[in-house]
Amino acid sequence: MSGLESLLDRNALWAKHKVEENASFFSQLAQQQTPKYLWIGCSDSRVPATQVLDLPPGEVFVHRNIANLVVHSDMSCLSVIQYAVEVLQVEHIIVCGHYGCGGVKAVLDGGDHGMIDNWLGHIKDVQRLNSEHLSQLEGDERFDKLCELNVQEQVRNVCNTTVVKNAWKKRKSLTIHGWVYSLSDGILKELCCNRG
Ligand SMILES: [Zn+2]
Known part of the structure; x- marks a missing residue:
């Protein structure tokens, strides 16, 4: 092309x-759009939400950024979550990471990547919080584990947003899922699930 x-x-x-x-x-x-799901995924071109879920346009509300991060001061992501939960009334939020994530790899490799290091700092926090566990692993095992731990941490962040906490307080049906996608076989795996 x-x-x-x-x-x-x-x-x-x-x-x-x-x-x-x-x-x-x-x-x-x-x-109108009546998507049932909010997908928070990585910007990686190999992980397009509707295609890997085999769903047509209109079925998934999407927010993507480098390494599928949910940062408490990121107004863009928070606004997407609010709109999805309060207006579109989605009942499922999926945080989907993927093995082989370039953002996670950049953190593991270290070094200077310029401005993006400010963003990647959020993954460094996940690395630091789990340093004992990660230090027992090497190579691809450590890389895969940090991709998974990052998803689990972002699920925790979604659960801690005021929007989600308020939805649960009002007894709304809202489930937050943590998934990881394998680039090598196209399969999604569930890591965690939180119903409030
Ligand atoms: Zn990625």
Whole structure:
């Protein structure tokens, strides 16, 4: 694929196929979105939410950033969580990390990566909190474990947001899931689950 023209051509063809499959596909979607899930995932191009879940447009509300972090002062992520829970009324929030995450690897490798190190500092916190456990592992085992621990920590952060705590106080049905995706076989694995 080269150039933006081919992207626009691909889009036109995709839209045409969608209408051929279902004439009201876009008119239905244009009226409203009623996704059942909020997906908080990594920006990595190999982990697109709807594709790995095999769901069509309209089914998943998505927030992605480097290494799927939920930071208490990140207004973008917090706003997405609030909108998903209070307006869209999703009943499931999925924090999905993935093995082979570049953000996690950068932390394990150390060194200077410039501005992004400020963001990666949140993964360094996870590393420090689990240093005893991680020090018993080496190589890929340590890398995989930190990817998993990072997801579990971000699930904890979601649970500690005022939006989620308020939803649980009001006895809303809301479950926070921690999943990890394997780039090598395309399989999602559940790590933890919190219903409040
Ligand atoms: Zn990643």
